[in-house]
Amino acid sequence: MAARIFRVLSSRRLAAGCLVAALLMSGCVTVEDKRCAVEAINKEFRRDYEAILAKDGTRVFPVSRAEAYDAVRISMARLRMTVEAQDPVLGYVNVFAPAPLPLDEKEWKQAAEADLSRAREIIGPCVGLFAHFFNFEPQGLEITISGTVVELPSGTAISFTARMREIAPPRTGFPRREYLPPTAVRMALVKMWAEIDREFKATYRRP
Amino acid sequence: MSEQAYPDALQPQYRMHWYTIERVLGQGGFGITYLARDTNLDQLVAIKEYLPVEVASRRADATVRSRSEGQRERYRWGLDRFIQEARTLARFDHPNIVRVHSVFEHNGTAYMVMRFEEGDNLAALLERRSTLPERDLLRILLPILDGLELMHNAGFIHRDIKPDNIHIRADGSPVLLDFGSARHALGKAHTLTILVAPGYAPFEQYHSSSENQGPWSDIYGLGATCYRAIAGMPPMDAISRSKGILGSTREVLVPARNVGSGRYSAQLLAAIDHALEFVEKNRPQTVAEWRREILGETSAAGAAPAVADRSAAAASQQVTPPAPSPAAGQSAPSAVPPQPAIAAHQALPRADAPVARRGWSGARTPVAWSIAGAAAAAIAIAVFLWPPIDRDPEEKIRQIQKELERTKELLKERDTDAKTREKLLALLAEQEEAKRRQEDEARKRREEQEKQAQAKLRQEEEARKRREEQDKLAEAKRRQQEEARKRLEEKQRLAEARLRKEEEARKRLEEQQRLAEAARQAEEQRLALTQPPAGVRAPKRPPEAEKLAQGEAALARREYEKAYEILTPLAHGGNSRAQVRLAEMYAGGMGVSKNNNQAYIWYSLAAQGGSTTARTERDRIARLLQPAEVQQADTVVQNWRPR
Numbered sequence A: 001m002a003a004r005i006f007r008v009l010s011s012r013r014l015a016a017g018c019l020v021a022a023l024l025m026s027g028c029v030t031v032e033d034k035r036c037a038v039e040a041i042n043k044e045f046r047r048d049y050e051a052i053l054a055k056d057g058t059r060v061f062p063v064s065r066a067e068a069y070d071a072v073r074i075s076m077a078r079l080r081m082t083v084e085a086q087d088p089v090l091g092y093v094n095v096f097a098p099a100p101l102p103l104d105e106k107e108w109k110q111a112a113e114a115d116l117s118r119a120r121e122i123i124g125p126c127v128g129l130f131a132h133f134f135n136f137e138p139q140g141l142e143i144t145i146s147g148t149v150v151e152l153p154s155g156t157a158i159s160f161t162a163r164m165r166e167i168a169p170p171r172t173g174f175p176r177r178e179y180l181p182p183t184a185v186r187m188a189l190v191k192m193w194a195e196i197d198r199e200f201k202a203t204y205r206r207p
Numbered sequence B: 001m002s003e004q005a006y007p008d009a010l011q012p013q014y015r016m017h018w019y020t021i022e023r024v025l026g027q028g029g030f031g032i033t034y035l036a037r038d039t040n041l042d043q044l045v046a047i048k049e050y051l052p053v054e055v056a057s058r059r060a061d062a063t064v065r066s067r068s069e070g071q072r073e074r075y076r077w078g079l080d081r082f083i084q085e086a087r088t089l090a091r092f093d094h095p096n097i098v099r100v101h102s103v104f105e106h107n108g109t110a111y112m113v114m115r116f117e118e119g120d121n122l123a124a125l126l127e128r129r130s131t132l133p134e135r136d137l138l139r140i141l142l143p144i145l146d147g148l149e150l151m152h153n154a155g156f157i158h159r160d161i162k163p164d165n166i167h168i169r170a171d172g173s174p175v176l177l178d179f180g181s182a183r184h185a186l187g188k189a190h191t192l193t194i195l196v197a198p199g200y201a202p203f204e205q206y207h208s209s210s211e212n213q214g215p216w217s218d219i220y221g222l223g224a225t226c227y228r229a230i231a232g233m234p235p236m237d238a239i240s241r242s243k244g245i246l247g248s249t250r251e252v253l254v255p256a257r258n259v260g261s262g263r264y265s266a267q268l269l270a271a272i273d274h275a276l277e278f279v280e281k282n283r284p285q286t287v288a289e290w291r292r293e294i295l296g297e298t299s300a301a302g303a304a305p306a307v308a309d310r311s312a313a314a315a316s317q318q319v320t321p322p323a324p325s326p327a328a329g330q331s332a333p334s335a336v337p338p339q340p341a342i343a344a345h346q347a348l349p350r351a352d353a354p355v356a357r358r359g360w361s362g363a364r365t366p367v368a369w370s371i372a373g374a375a376a377a378a379i380a381i382a383v384f385l386w387p388p389i390d391r392d393p394e395e396k397i398r399q400i401q402k403e404l405e406r407t408k409e410l411l412k413e414r415d416t417d418a419k420t421r422e423k424l425l426a427l428l429a430e431q432e433e434a435k436r437r438q439e440d441e442a443r444k445r446r447e448e449q450e451k452q453a454q455a456k457l458r459q460e461e462e463a464r465k466r467r468e469e470q471d472k473l474a475e476a477k478r479r480q481q482e483e484a485r486k487r488l489e490e491k492q493r494l495a496e497a498r499l500r501k502e503e504e505a506r507k508r509l510e511e512q513q514r515l516a517e518a519a520r521q522a523e524e525q526r527l528a529l530t531q532p533p534a535g536v537r538a539p540k541r542p543p544e545a546e547k548l549a550q551g552e553a554a555l556a557r558r559e560y561e562k563a564y565e566i567l568t569p570l571a572h573g574g575n576s577r578a579q580v581r582l583a584e585m586y587a588g589g590m591g592v593s594k595n596n597n598q599a600y601i602w603y604s605l606a607a608q609g610g611s612t613t614a615r616t617e618r619d620r621i622a623r624l625l626q627p628a629e630v631q632q633a634d635t636v637v638q639n640w641r642p643r
Helices: A002-028 A031-056 A065-078 A105-133 A182-204 B069-089 B122-129 B134-153 B215-231 B238-247 B266-275 B287-295 B303-319 B338-347 B354-362 B366-385 B393-529 B543-556 B560-572 B576-588 B596-608 B612-622 B627-638
Strands: A058-061 A082-087 A092-098 A141-152 A155-166 B019-027 B031-038 B043-050 B056-058 B064-066 B100-106 B109-115 B119-121 B166-169 B174-176
Touching (some): A031 A058, A031 A105, A065 A155, A092 B596, A141 B627, B069 B109, B069 B393, B122 B215, B543 B560, B543 B576, B576 B612, B596 B627
Antiparallel strands (some): B119 B166
16 A cells, blocks of 8 residues: 555656656757757767668669669558659669658657667766656657669669658758667668568569 | 623623623623633633613624614714723723723724722622721722822722722722723713712712812712711712702711711711712812821811811701701700701801801811810800790791791702703803714714725726736737747748748859850850851751750759759760759759759769769768768769669
8 A cells, every 4th residue: 555655656756857847948958958969869879870771771682773673662662651752763762751650659669768768878968967858759750761772793782771850840050860769770671671572572582 | 690680791602802701790881891701811801891771782793782873972972982991091000990901892882801800899798797897997998099099190080989899809908990981971961870879979970060070079989988888878879968958957967977986986987077078179179188087197187177067066966856847846845956956057058158168267277276166165055054945936937937048048049050050061061062073074084085095095006907917918919029020030031041042053053054055155166167168068966965955944944844854864874964953953952852862963973074063062962961871872873874
C-alpha cells in the first residue's frame, strides 16, 4: 500500500516537475542555446552517419545499371517513399516521406530510445538541465533519401544518403536538424537493403 | 432568576460580543442588570442594559425599540445620555465607586459593563439586622462619602442613593452602585414613581428639572440611608413630608436624634437630621461639610445647634401629646403652650423663611447662643411656673384660624413658586429639545454627506477600474497589432529576398544568354569570313546549337517544361551549356523540384567541360550538401559517360 502511494506521489511529483520544467524551458532557453544545441547534435550525428554510410551506404550488385535503378525505385515505393526527382540517365533518384518512414512508429521509438541519452549528453553543454526534456519527435519532419546507381566493372553500385527536412520552413539563418539518429540510419539501411535484395530476388530470381 | 420573573430580560447564555449572559441581577425602571461572563478574560461582570420600560420594550429578536414613534426620540435621547454617563463613569477609578469597564451599543440599545462586586447588599443586610451600630454604620458611610466626594467634585450626582445601591464586599468595604442619571435623561415627562426611591429621594428630585439638585440631594439620600440604619425603617418620603409641612403645623418625620437617642452619638444623629432637612438649602452643601459634622469637627458646629433646635422642637411634639384640634381641644386644655409648636413650624417649610435662615446664620456667634440659651431657659422656667391660663375658646379658635390663614398663604406662595419653576423648566426643556433637534438634523446632514462622499468614492473607484481594464485591453490590442506588424514585415522581407534572388538568377541567365548570343554572332562572323563565294550555299547551323538556343530562349521566356524537354537530352549528350542550364533549373526549382544534389551533379559535369561558371556554382551548391551527398554525387559524375 505504502509503495503504491509512493508511486502515485512520485508520478504526480514527476508530472508537476515536468510541467514546471517545460515552462522554465520554454521561457529560459534562448535562441542561441537552441542554435548551439542543433549544431552540436548535427556535428555528432554527422560523424556517426558518415561512418555508417562508409560501412554500409553502398553495395555493389551483379546487375545492370538499368536493373539496379529499377530495383531502387521499386524498393523505395514499397517503403512508402514518394519520388521527388529522378534521372535514370544520371542514375539518380530522390524520394521522400513524412518521418518516421521508412521506419514505422515502433522502429522509430526503438531508435529514439537507443540514441536519446547520447543526444541529451550532446546538447547538455548548450541547454543545461533542459536537455532532459529533449525528445526525438517525428512530427513536423520529412525523411529524404537520395539513391544513385553507378555502373562499375564489377557490377552496379547502389548507394544511399538520407537526411531530415523540416516541413515548416525554419527560421532564416537558423541551423537545420538534418542528421537522423544513427540507430535510425542503421535500421533504415537494413530495411532498404532488404527491400533491394527482395526486389532482385523477385525479379531475377537470383540467390 | 426565572424567565417569568423578568419577562423582558435576555435569556441565559445569550451572547453579545465576548459577553455571555448568566442571569439577571435585578431590574429597575430604566433597565436590567445582568450577571455575565467576559469570555475573553474569563471573569464575571455586571452588565446594565438600558431598557426604560415606560418608553421601550423588547422584541422577539432581542432588540429594544421604542413603544411608539412618538417615543422614539425620547428613547434615543435617553440612550445617548446613558452612553454618555457610562463614558463619564469609566473615567473614575475609586474603590468605593463601581468600576465601569466599557459601554457598547447592541440590540438597538446600550450596555454598560461594570465590575461584578460579590458580597451583600446593604438593603439585604438591613433587612436581616434591622439596624446597624454606629461603628458599622460609619465603616460604610465614610468610604462612600469619599467616593461620592470624588464624583461631586467632577460635577456628577448619583441621584439614587439608597441601601439597595450600596454594596458591601466580603471584606466589609462598601461600594456605591448604579449611578442612574438615566432617570435624569428621561426628562420631565417621566412618571415620578420610577424617578425616585420613596423615602430616600429629596423633595427636589420629585421635580423634573435638575436645576435644584446637587450634592445636597445625594447627601439627603445618604442621610436617609443612615436614618434607615438607625431607625429600622426609612424616613417618610419627601412628598408626605411636604404635605405634612404644608398641611399641618408640624413635621411628621421623627428626627434621628429622637429615634437613635442613647444608641448613637449626638453628632451623628444631628448630622443625619441635618442631611434630612426638607429644604435643600438647609442641608449640608458639600460632602466635606457633612463629613465634618459626622466626625464632630469644629467647622460643623454652626449647623448642629440649628438642627438640635429643630429636632428638640420636633421631639417635644413627639413625646408630648399632639396639639389639640380646635374641635377636640374645647373640652381639654392643652398641656403644652402653643409657642414652641409655632416656632418649630415656622422654622421648617421654606428655605427662605426668616426663622430658618436666622437659625443658620446666627448660630455662628457663641455670645448670641448664650443669650438665646438664657432666654430659652427663662421661657421654660416661666412656662413651668406660669399658672395655667384658661383662655377664651373663641380666642383660641381665632388664633388657630389665623394660623390656618397664614399656612394657606404660605401654601399659595409655594404653589406660585412651583408654577414659576415649572414654567422655567418647561422653557429649558423646550430649549433642550430645540437644541437636540438641531443636533439631530446636523447629524443627519453629516451622515447624508458621508453617504454621498462614500458613493462618490465608489463611483470613482469603479471608473478607475474600468479605465484600467480599458488600458489593459488597449495594451493587449496594441501588442497584437505590433506582433502582426512584425510578422508582416518579416513576410515582406522574405518575399523581397526571394524576389532579389529570382532577379539575380534572371540577370545571370540574361547575361549568359547575352554571352551565348555574342558567341553565336562571333561564330556566324567567323563562318561568314569563311563563306564560300557567291553562288555557293551557306552551311546550315548545327542542330545542337539550334536546339540549345531554343532551350535557352524557352528558359528566358520561363517556359520551363519546354526548356527542360529541349535541354535535358543535350545535357545527357554532354553539352556543357545545356548542363549548366539544367543545373540552374534544379538549383532554382524552375519547372522541376528544387534538388541541390542534381544541381551539383550537372554543375560538376559542366565544370568537367571547362565552364568556370559551372565550377563556381558547383562549389556553392556543395556547401549546401552533406559531405556524404557530395561524395555520392561525385561518384556519379566520375562514372558518368555521355549518352
